[in-house]
Amino acid sequence: MRTDAAEVLDSAIPVLAKDRAASMQVIAKRAGISRATLVRLFPTRQHLVQAMAEKILDDCDRALSRAEANTAPMEQVLAALVAEYPPFAQLWNLVYVEPDVLGVPEASKQADAIFDRTVTFFKRGQNAGLLRKDMPATWLASTFCGIAETAWELTLEGDMGARQAPDFIAAILLHGAAA
Template identity: 80%
Template sequence: MPGVPVGGRCRPPALARKSSPVSSSFPALPAGGGSAESEKSVVVPTGLVTRGVAIALTVSMRQGGHIREYFEALLCQCRRGGMEASAAMRTDAAEVLDSAIPLLAKNRAASMQVVAERAGISRATLVRLFPTRRHLVQAMTEKILNDCDRALSRAEADTAPVRQVLTAMATEYPPFAQLWNLVYARPDALGVPEVGTRADAIFDRTVEFFERGQSTDLLRKDMSATWLASTFCALAETAWELTLEGYMGARQASGFIPAMLLYGAAA
């Protein structure tokens, strides 16, 4: 008899775990060839799913029960459990990245053990999510670049009024801080030089926005748009670090960036 998918893999009955703290409801086998209307729910430990199938099929064949209905319900429950486990893993991975980004911003040489401790998980759990440190760093840089792309798109950086875009970008400043700190300036420092091309493209898009700002006379023209874009990212990095260290609130940070960019520190 083929194994039942458990946790995304097809495991033969003989290798099924003997117990699990999680329970699932499956339709009970009707005795003596009963009809579908006579079915009711019973609780079967998820860890006993494959063994339960073997026993149930044996009893069903002896009693003439509905093998197909029972087996399909069992498979449906297993698949649902697998999807829930995958969703939980994605959530865990996102939480690990959220804690790893500020850690690696301070210490680019942080080990997997240190990353796991900061995330409040075991190293084994971290390796389950990211098999190697390179996998972790690649996922981290991809998240930063994706967040920058989304922030620019939500701000409508190419078309919306310049002041409105600047305010929106300042409100979503962390990805730009992380781009400047971890990815754009020295992508090879994390061991992923291949992300440099995409980081360049995102920064170029930011520069184009500041060029548009110069054309509307909101931003000064005696400095290059590249300088202005770099200043924005550097201010975002400063605000992010001050926020992480508790010296500045998130709302203060979103106001600090455009104020310093447009008016500087002059009274």
């Protein structure tokens, strides 16, 4: 049985993403742990949700830090960031909509900083000539997060393979939906 907090969060995040009203009992059951284990790690649903947000934000921060430090050609840097798409999907899916997170100023401030860095990353892609300059970088960053959310949900539902998702995300970002 999983009792490591990070593993529990990895299992619980998709549960809450699919069922916003999920109780601690439901989250524990669907995450494959006992309610007692979940409550031992996260005494309340609010603690659990805030820990989820913290993990998602930290994962986004790490992925962006790697992309910002990467000096490879921009196409490779974008591919590397897109390969780490799940936390950006979760940012869009959970952090920006969950009331237990929205009420925490530090989490909202960190989420805004993550998004600002994502916009800056996409400006870098525009400046490198990889991404369209006729669209605001904010649009491109929002599109990335939205497409990442769709890919993550389809992967969770079994409608898309986990290894397909980054390629599909990159294809849409680089080429749109044109044939």
